[in-house]
Amino acid sequence: MNRHQVKSEGKKWVDKGIIEKDQLEEIIKLYPNRNQKPVLLTLAAIFIGLGFLSFIASNWGAIPHIARMAIIILAMLGFYLAGDHVYRKRSEAVGVSLLIIAVLIFGSGIFLTGQMYNYTSFSAFPFFMWALAALLVFALFEERTLFILAIIITTVGQVYSVGNFSEYHLMLGLLLLFGFGHFVYHRADWLYGTLFALSYMLQALILSLVEHESFQWLILYLLVLYVTGHVVSKPGIRIPFTKLSVAGMFILAIWQVFMLEIDYFNESINGDILFLVIWAVLMVAAVYLLWRRDNLILMLNLVLFLPVFFLEAGSMLVLMLLFIYSLGWLLRGYQTEESDLVTKGTVAFVLSILVAYIQLAWDFMDKSLFFFIGGILLFLLSFFLERKRRNLSKRGQEI
Numbered sequence: 001m002n003r004h005q006v007k008s009e010g011k012k013w014v015d016k017g018i019i020e021k022d023q024l025e026e027i028i029k030l031y032p033n034r035n036q037k038p039v040l041l042t043l044a045a046i047f048i049g050l051g052f053l054s055f056i057a058s059n060w061g062a063i064p065h066i067a068r069m070a071i072i073i074l075a076m077l078g079f080y081l082a083g084d085h086v087y088r089k090r091s092e093a094v095g096v097s098l099l100i101i102a103v104l105i106f107g108s109g110i111f112l113t114g115q116m117y118n119y120t121s122f123s124a125f126p127f128f129m130w131a132l133a134a135l136l137v138f139a140l141f142e143e144r145t146l147f148i149l150a151i152i153i154t155t156v157g158q159v160y161s162v163g164n165f166s167e168y169h170l171m172l173g174l175l176l177l178f179g180f181g182h183f184v185y186h187r188a189d190w191l192y193g194t195l196f197a198l199s200y201m202l203q204a205l206i207l208s209l210v211e212h213e214s215f216q217w218l219i220l221y222l223l224v225l226y227v228t229g230h231v232v233s234k235p236g237i238r239i240p241f242t243k244l245s246v247a248g249m250f251i252l253a254i255w256q257v258f259m260l261e262i263d264y265f266n267e268s269i270n271g272d273i274l275f276l277v278i279w280a281v282l283m284v285a286a287v288y289l290l291w292r293r294d295n296l297i298l299m300l301n302l303v304l305f306l307p308v309f310f311l312e313a314g315s316m317l318v319l320m321l322l323f324i325y326s327l328g329w330l331l332r333g334y335q336t337e338e339s340d341l342v343t344k345g346t347v348a349f350v351l352s353i354l355v356a357y358i359q360l361a362w363d364f365m366d367k368s369l370f371f372f373i374g375g376i377l378l379f380l381l382s383f384f385l386e387r388k389r390r391n392l393s394k395r396g397q398e399i
Contacts, residue, residue, distance in 0.1 A: 068116055072109040076102055080137075087141060096143050103134045103149060124169040127157025131172065135179050142183075144191060151180055155199045158206055168207045176203060188236035197244040200225060215252070216275060216309060222248050223282045223305050230289040242301070249304040250325070250348065253318050257355050260314040279307060300328040319359065322352040 013019045019027075063071070079102035087095025107130040114121060134150035154176055161169040176199055184196045204221035208214065222245045229241025283302065290298050303325050308317040330345025332338075 065116060068112070072105065072112065076105045076109060079105060092143070096141070096145050099137055099141065099143075099146065100149055103130075103137055103146075106130065106133050107153065123165060123167070124157045124161035124172060127153065127160060128169065128171045128175065131157055131175055132179070135175070139183070142187075144189075147180075147183070147192060148195065151176075151195050151199050154180070155202060158203050162206045162210055166210060168203075168210050173203055173207070176200065184237065185232065185234075188234035190236045190240060193237045193240040194244070197225060197240050201244065201248050215255075216272070216307065218252065219249070219305055219307060220275065220278055220282065222252070223279065223286070226301070226305070227282055227286050227289070230286065230293075246301045246304065249301075250322075250351075253304055253322055254351070254355050256309060256318045257315050257322070257359055260309055260318065276307075276310075279305075297332060300325055300332070303328075315359070319352070319356055322348070322355065326352045 011024075014021050014024055079098050083095045083098030083102055085095075086098060107126075110126045110130060113119075114126070131150060131154040134146070134153050138146040138150050154172055158169055158172050161167055161172070176196070180192075180196055180199075184192045201222065204225075205215075205218055208216075208218040208221065225241050226245040229238045229245065232238055232241070283305065286302055286305075287299065290296055303321050306321060308314050308321065311317060326345055326348035328345070329341055330349055333341030333343075333345050
């Protein structure tokens with residue numbers, strides 16, 4: 001019995017309650033996938049599908065309307081039914097490739113039909129329908145490739161909305177949170193969690209800049225992601241949610257160092273009591289979760305989420321927070337002799353030094369001298385930190 005047969009029969013065992021789903025996954029791991037030929041067949045199917053679509057697009061004007069609709073519907077159904085049959089009976093890889101082509105034909109069919117009947121959509125609703133269909137296909141087959149395709153369509157649709165209509169499409173946002181979020185939570189797969197978090201962060205940036213017209217709300221959305229990561233104990237969700245939200249805040253902090261202006265933020269904070277209330281609730285929740293799990297060292301991450309733009313000299317305060325964050329993790333790494341933490345703190349510290357140097361020296365120093373001195377400082381700093389890291393690694397190996 002091969003891997004595909006075990007997986008197919010195993011689903012029946014799970015449905016009958018003979019074994020649990022986790023047990024099925026362990027059994028499947030005992031049967032490695034040795035079939036490498038479907039990779040080439042998948043590429044062949046994708047090229048055939050793209051060739052088909054290119055042919056239709058190039059000859060679209062010469063085809064009658066009824067024939068156009070028939071081609072779109074029959075091609076979509078044909079690839080979908082063929083993909084379903086091949087997936088269940090023969091090869092999962094080839095079946096998934098045919099299903100991808102069906103989803104692509106469905107999306108292109110939406111836009112071709114609108115063009116055919118001179119219908120112009122003034123929103124990203126066509127992308128919502130396309131993303132919803134892609135998510136439903138994923139729900140039926142639960143293949144990673146289909147999830148990647150569906151969430152890419154959703155994210156591109158949101159970017160399309162802000163690029164063409166300067167608005168955040170609420171339905172795409174809700175589809176991400178509740179549609180994709182359902183599978184992310186129940187599957188707890190690291191890839192699903194990572195892609196969801198990246199899409200969420202990009203959509204949160206769009207929502208903050210387009211609807212709120214201020215980046216400060218992005219801090220709240222990233223803090224929500226961070227708190228959610230600690231509320232959910234599943235590693236496949238907790239790790240990507242917390243790590244990516246902190247990485248996003250680190251990048252945002254660097255941006256604030258260069259962009260904060262006192263006059264701008266004195267005007268922007270008027271009436272933003274709601275922001276402070278929500279931020280305080282989320283921050284208290286984060287501290288409580290860390291205290292409850294006896295993991296208070298992670299409060300170093302919360303330093304980045306402080307809204308210092310409400311204060312004067314916000315640029316310098318953000319720079320100080322970057323140094324507190326980087327030096328905190330660097331010292332923690334040396335204290336616990338964990339090379340990963342040392343590397344993390346080192347990278348953050350070097351970036352903080354670089355940002356501080358650019359911020360303080362760019363305006364008044366000669367540019368050639370600026371780069372020359374900066375390069376020497378970074379070289380010496382990296383040499384010193386790398387030497388310390390190697391000594392720590394050697395001590396760890398000796399132990």
